Amino acid sequence: MTLPDAPSGPLGADRTFQVDLRGLVDLLSHHLYSSPRVYLRELLQNAVDALTARRQLTPAAAAAVPAAPGIRLYADGGVVRVEDDGVGLTEADVHSFLATIGRSSKRADSIAQQRADFIGQFGIGLLSCFLVADEIHVLSRSARTPDAPVVEWRGRGDGRYTVRTLPASARPRPGTTVTLTPRADAAEWTRPSQVHALARHFGSLLRHPVSFDDGSGAPAVPVNPEPAPWAQAYPTPGARSRALAAYGEEVFGFTPLDTIELDLPAVGLKGIACVLPETVPAGRRHGHRVHVKGMLLSEQAEEILPEWAFFVRCVVDAEALRPTASRESLYEDDTLAAVREALAERLRAWIARAAASDPDLLGRFLQAHHLAVKSLAVHDDEILRMLLPWLPFETTDGHTTLDEFARTHRTVLVTSSVEEFRQVAAIASAAGLGVVNGGYTYDRDLVHRLPEIRPEATVADLDPETLTAHLDPVDRETELAAAAYLARARDALAVFDCDVALRTFQPASAPALLVDSREARHERTRSQLAREQQGGVWGDILGALRQEAPRAQLILNQLNPLVRTAVTIDEPELARTSAEALYGQAAMLSRRPLRPAESSLINRSFLDLLAHALRKDS
Numbered sequence: 001m002t003l004p005d006a007p008s009g010p011l012g013a014d015r016t017f018q019v020d021l022r023g024l025v026d027l028l029s030h031h032l033y034s035s036p037r038v039y040l041r042e043l044l045q046n047a048v049d050a051l052t053a054r055r056q057l058t059p060a061a062a063a064a065v066p067a068a069p070g071i072r073l074y075a076d077g078g079v080v081r082v083e084d085d086g087v088g089l090t091e092a093d094v095h096s097f098l099a100t101i102g103r104s105s106k107r108a109d110s111i112a113q114q115r116a117d118f119i120g121q122f123g124i125g126l127l128s129c130f131l132v133a134d135e136i137h138v139l140s141r142s143a144r145t146p147d148a149p150v151v152e153w154r155g156r157g158d159g160r161y162t163v164r165t166l167p168a169s170a171r172p173r174p175g176t177t178v179t180l181t182p183r184a185d186a187a188e189w190t191r192p193s194q195v196h197a198l199a200r201h202f203g204s205l206l207r208h209p210v211s212f213d214d215g216s217g218a219p220a221v222p223v224n225p226e227p228a229p230w231a232q233a234y235p236t237p238g239a240r241s242r243a244l245a246a247y248g249e250e251v252f253g254f255t256p257l258d259t260i261e262l263d264l265p266a267v268g269l270k271g272i273a274c275v276l277p278e279t280v281p282a283g284r285r286h287g288h289r290v291h292v293k294g295m296l297l298s299e300q301a302e303e304i305l306p307e308w309a310f311f312v313r314c315v316v317d318a319e320a321l322r323p324t325a326s327r328e329s330l331y332e333d334d335t336l337a338a339v340r341e342a343l344a345e346r347l348r349a350w351i352a353r354a355a356a357s358d359p360d361l362l363g364r365f366l367q368a369h370h371l372a373v374k375s376l377a378v379h380d381d382e383i384l385r386m387l388l389p390w391l392p393f394e395t396t397d398g399h400t401t402l403d404e405f406a407r408t409h410r411t412v413l414v415t416s417s418v419e420e421f422r423q424v425a426a427i428a429s430a431a432g433l434g435v436v437n438g439g440y441t442y443d444r445d446l447v448h449r450l451p452e453i454r455p456e457a458t459v460a461d462l463d464p465e466t467l468t469a470h471l472d473p474v475d476r477e478t479e480l481a482a483a484a485y486l487a488r489a490r491d492a493l494a495v496f497d498c499d500v501a502l503r504t505f506q507p508a509s510a511p512a513l514l515v516d517s518r519e520a521r522h523e524r525t526r527s528q529l530a531r532e533q534q535g536g537v538w539g540d541i542l543g544a545l546r547q548e549a550p551r552a553q554l555i556l557n558q559l560n561p562l563v564r565t566a567v568t569i570d571e572p573e574l575a576r577t578s579a580e581a582l583y584g585q586a587a588m589l590s591r592r593p594l595r596p597a598e599s600s601l602i603n604r605s606f607l608d609l610l611a612h613a614l615r616k617d618s
């Protein structure tokens with residue numbers, strides 16, 4: 001298996017590249033193919049292509065095709081044999097195609113024609129047999145040239161090969177038999193039960209009958225007795241969808257929430273998409289099973305669906321998709337892009353149908369996959385229009401759909417972070433405000449688009465200041481009485497750039513509310529850095545960026561009994577400690593990460609209060 005010699009040129013001897021076959025096989029086994037088991041896929045694929053080529057022969061040559069041309073597999077533990085009734089090879093073909101790495105009889109001038117007809121095209125697939133055997137033995141008789149002798153080729157892994165012709169009796173019918181004598185270390189891939197399992201794995205949807213004989217004397221068994229489930233006829237639509245769901249379950253190991261039939265005649269694609277019954281982490285892309293002309297190419301193809309479609313797994317069989325040399329993925333070309341778009345459209349149509357006519361299915365689907373749908377709705381107006389009212393959101397009324405929430409709250413307020421929602425939820429809901437947590441990916445964008453489909457609804461951002469404005473001020477007298485305490489508290493919390501105010505709000509059990517947006521904290525950090533770097537280049541830059549640094553606000557609740565007592569404390573140290581403790585408790589309640597200074601403040605105030613309590617008791 002070396003490249004043919006080239007003639008010497010006048011400027012010096014022209015030399016020919018030598019191919020080190022061992023190195024090439026090593027390259028294939030370690031870098032191209034995922035496992036030695038692919039040798040069987042390559043043999044089956046060559047047999048399928050040979051049968052296809054035979055069908056394309058002139059009517060005279062095709063007339064001799066056996067009644068049911070097929071592929072016969074044999075594995076008895078000693079040898080693995082694949083026999084086909086395909087087009088066969090002449091001696092010249094053997095030299096040209098079998099013995100020349102990288103040359104293929106399937107390569108056509110027109111890529112489209114090549115894709116339409118054959119699975120192979122690179123002229124390297126047969127080399128995969130060296131992953132399990134040191135020698136490949138081929139016996140072939142051409143159907144194209146019926147009077148050509150039978151030809152025998154033996155190719156060895158070290159690059160040597162022999163060819164000889166044999167009398168017609170050596171192979172009475174046209175076709176090809178490939179025999180491997182596996183190496184001892186390849187028994188895992190070549191023992192009879194494994195060969196049968198691999199044949200079923202790769203070939204269960206092949207259109208040509210494939211049989212398997214384990215050499216025990218028992219009759220050969222069919223590998224692909226049934227056509228693909230979508231190619232079969234069923235008495236009723238219900239029976240059809242049950243059969244498709246059962247197939248999905250067999251292939252993927254889960255009971256699909258629903259099964260969507262796929263059919264794209266332009267590329268000869270048929271198959272099913274199985275809707276996963278459980279939530280999958282957003283962005284986790286699932287591999288789909290892709291067959292080309294019935295042959296299983298990949299179980300992990302991601303590229304046939306867009307990213308948002310992570311709620312389905314597909315099995316498809318296509319005529320016109322183009323595999324890469326490893327056959328384990330697909331070429332990213334215009335056809336693949338068109339297939340992806342068409343399949344995405346099919347999934348959208350399924351969602352639309354469920355939204356319009358199957359609320360139960362829609363409910364179960366959204367329960368498991370609302371995140372996927374949200375990511376889709378952000379970019380897809382039609383999905384947004386159909387599904388936004390049904391999507392669940394975290395709100396001050398609990399988890400509910402936007403539609404239901406908008407019915408009870410004419411103005412839907414939305415926070416920009418989870419943290420802000422946590423800070424304000426209890427108080428906002430006590431104040432009768434309807435707030436949606438807009439902190440999760442997509443949620444704020446989606447809530448803001450509600451008026452597009454519910455024009456009567458109003459949506460506004462809820463910033464902490466809006467909420468503060470909704471809290472009732474205390475009367476003047478109370479304010480004056482608390483003034484000294486508030487001044488001490490402000491002084492104690494100045495290090496956190498935190499103002500302190502007294503208001504009344506529900507629930508009365510909440511002593512204090514810390515209103516502090518993330519932007520405000522960033523702004524304060526920037527201002528602080530600018531102060532520290534004053535005069536330096538960074539100080540100038542940060543200073544130029546500085547806006548009026550927004551302050552955090554600790555709002556004490558005059559309705560709370562503890563606060564009522566605290567504001568009357570005269571003792572300066574205790575007043576200070578109680579203010580720090582109230583700040584610490586409110587910061588913890590907001591559930592945002594605490595800064596180191598805040599953690600130590602909480603510790604200190606707790607110990608101080610404890611010491612105070614113990615002193616009082618002694």
Ligand SMILES: Nc1ncnc2c1ncn2[C@@H]1O[C@H](COP(=O)(O)OP(=O)(O)OP(=O)(O)O)[C@@H](O)[C@H]1O
Pocket residue numbers: 042046047050084086087088089097098103104105106119120121122123124125126127175176325
């Ligand atoms: N069973 C067969 N019947 C007839 N010809 C065959 C058979 N197996 C292999 N060949 C010939 O040997 C050539 C090389 O086969 P090989 O499997 O290496 O590459 P390929 O199928 O052409 O392309 P790919 O590398 O994409 O599989 C084929 O193009 C074909 O001409």
